[in-house]
Amino acid sequence: MTFVAQNFDRLIGTEGLSEKLLRDHFTLYQGYVKNTNKLMEVTAGLLKEGQADTPAYAEQKRRFGWEFNGMRLHELYFGNLKKGGALPDPESALQKAIASEFGTLPAWEKDFRSVGVLRGIGWAVLTLDPVSGKLFHAWINEHDGGHLAGGAPLLIMDVFEHAYFTDYSLKRADYIETFIKAIDWSVVGERFSAARR
Numbered sequence: 001m002t003f004v005a006q007n008f009d010r011l012i013g014t015e016g017l018s019e020k021l022l023r024d025h026f027t028l029y030q031g032y033v034k035n036t037n038k039l040m041e042v043t044a045g046l047l048k049e050g051q052a053d054t055p056a057y058a059e060q061k062r063r064f065g066w067e068f069n070g071m072r073l074h075e076l077y078f079g080n081l082k083k084g085g086a087l088p089d090p091e092s093a094l095q096k097a098i099a100s101e102f103g104t105l106p107a108w109e110k111d112f113r114s115v116g117v118l119r120g121i122g123w124a125v126l127t128l129d130p131v132s133g134k135l136f137h138a139w140i141n142e143h144d145g146g147h148l149a150g151g152a153p154l155l156i157m158d159v160f161e162h163a164y165f166t167d168y169s170l171k172r173a174d175y176i177e178t179f180i181k182a183i184d185w186s187v188v189g190e191r192f193s194a195a196r197r
Contacts, residue, residue, distance in 0.1 A: 001072065002031060002039075005033040008078040015083070016178030019073030021166040028162055029078070032070035035075070037066045052110060053140035065144040073123055076156040077163075080191075094154075094192040097128075101135040112137055116159050116176045122146065125157035126188070128195045156189045 008026055012019050041061055067137045085094050088105065095105065102108035115137045116124040121139040127148050135154075140146040157179050164175035 002037050003033050005030045006075055006078075011078060011083065013083055013176075014081065014178075014182050016167070016175075016181070018167050021164070024166065025074075025162060026078075029071070029074040032074060033055050035067040036064070037073050039067055050131045069143040069147075071141075073140070073153075073156055074158070077123075077152055079156045080155055080184055080187045081179070081182045082187075083182070085109055085182045086184045086186050089189065092185075092189050093196075094185075094189045095131075097135055097192070103134045112155075112157075113138055113173070113176055113180075116157055116179075117172055118131055118159075123190070124157040125153050126193060127151040127153055131193055133196070137140070152191065155183065 008022075008029075009022075011017070014022070043057060043060045043064070046052065046054065046060065049055050090105075098105060098108045102111060112124060112126060118139055120141065122142065123146075124139045125140055127136050127138050128134075129136060129148065129151055131150065132189055136148060136151070138146060138148050138151070157176070159172065159176075164172060168175040168178075
């Protein structure tokens, strides 16, 4: 199996995200897809050669989580954005869960923004724990650290510098404002429904 990079050109023209920033970001994402495929090829070759117990094989396997998660997190991130955004349906199951967990959508947003401005690089994520049905905001650091075991990522915000620096320099909070306005809540709601099945 070979992974193929998805096309997210539909996001070109999103208010607050320049074409240069988006195209550079798409190129970075395509690199994760390419490297995921390459690592699968290399580890398969090492396994076939009987080298599964070597440091080379171990290092390829360790690196795989970084590249694969980089690929998937970017797909989720781009996938939950839309030019102009899409407002949440206040009667949806997701919005009722957000209200139950956080009180109100503005309270949810305040908490989500707080995660997004944490010092460091990473991802701010709204995650559903399917076991308890509880919603959490999580910080994923370096793609492969901070995932909640078994959690279903519903809304992903990239807060690595490459996601905003071209347009916002050090003003991450301004980028987060743009991100919030571009959320496609229908996609987030679909993820929520799928995770609860």
